[in-house]
Amino acid sequence: MRKLQRRLLAWYARNGRAQLPWRKTRNPYRILVSEFMLQQTQVERVLPKYRAFIKTYPTLETLAAASVADVIRQWQGLGYNSRALRLKRIAETVVKQFGGVLPRDLESLRSLKGIGPYTAAALRAFxxxxxxxxxxxxxxxxxxRLTLGSEEPQALVPRGRGHEWNSALMDLGxxxxxxxxxxxxxxxxxxxxxAAPIDPAATKRARPKSAAIPFERTTRFARGRVIDRLRRLPAGQGVSLLVLHRELAMPDRTADDLKAIVESLVRDGLVSLRGRQVALAE
Ligand code: SF4
Structure with missing residues (x-):
């Protein structure tokens, strides 16, 4: 196991992305923001958004005090907007219950809605x-692959080097x-x-063809279009469902489909629907 640890850490020292802004800092809030952004979004797309977000909301307090609509606007380009809302709610709870300081212990971290086992461990390590x-x-x-399932990931962490080790495994993966x-x-x-093959060249395989439906036909795409349209409205203003349906012009979505999508966004706390007027949640 020592050999494995030595080799991976040496590789990370030469090839790792230690210069990423969230790797260079130990600020828990900034690391929390990066972890939320990196869920389902590539590093290259996250980088400019992370910098802009931290500039706008440099502390937990500033994020907690912001309106939901402004935070969703700031999240533009990252997708999965419910992450923005969860992040803001965590900021509010930390300000209210922990005096604005993200806790270090696992139990307190896990008590925050939106922080699961992975994010709690990542916060503690990073x-x-x-x-x-x-x-x-x-x-x-x-x-x-490394151990053919014979070791738990926790057993491999070299003592005192959790930050580097986790970063190295992520970069290798x-x-x-x-x-x-x-x-x-x-x-x-x-x-x-x-799991390494005796002949490493034998690992070259044809990529399986994806049978996935086009992204433009997914509910996620439609939800993103609704949020993007609402972001462009002046603060506090809404738009009717009818106009929204006409403007978005999604041929495979009826007015009822759009209403169902808007209602799902309302349930997620991202959007408000008053009468038939839709707006970003405040
Ligand atoms: S499976 Fe191949 S790429 Fe993955 S750790 Fe083993 S040797 Fe490296």
Whole structure:
């Protein structure tokens, strides 16, 4: 196990993305923001949005005091707008219940609605330099391949190096030990990996063809279009469902479909519907 740890940390020191702004800081709030943005969004897309968000809301207090509509506007370009709302609610709770200071202990972190086991571990590792294993899908896959399931991710964390270790595993999973086509031939761990093929070139496989429906026909796309349209309205103003349906011109969505989408956004707390007027939630 020591060899594996040494090799991965050495690779990270040379090739890791230690310069990412959320890797350089130990500010718990900034790390929380980055973790929320990085859920389901690529690093390159997150970078400019992260910088702009931190500039607008530099502290938990500023985010807690902002209106939901402004936070959703600031989130533009990241998608999955409910993350913005959850983040803001966490800021409000931390201000109210923890004096504006994100707690370090696991129990308190987990008591915050929207912080699950992965985010709590990531906060502890990246903000407080604890040796928690932050296990998302990528990390689980890499560890499973490395040990063929014989070790839990937590057992691999070198003592006192949780920050680097978690970062290194994430970078390896993103750049080399990818889900569909692991690049075993150039992997720094191939000599200690239980899943490494004897002939690394044999790992080159054809990518399976995706049978997924086009993104433009998904509910997520339609929800995003509604939010994008509402973002462009002057603060406090709404638009009628009828006009919204006409403006969005989504041929495969009827007026009733659009109403159902708006209602789902209302249930998520992102949008308000008064009479037939739709607006961003305040
Ligand atoms: S050798 Fe292959 S399977 Fe093992 S960690 Fe490296 S890329 Fe992943």
């Amino acid at each position: 903000a407080f330099e604890c040796d928690d294993a932050a296990v998302d899908t990528n990390v689980r896959r890499v560890v499973h 993103a750049a080399i030990c990818t889900a569909r086509a692991p690049k075993c031939s150039i992997c720094p761990l191939r000599k200690v990996c239980a």
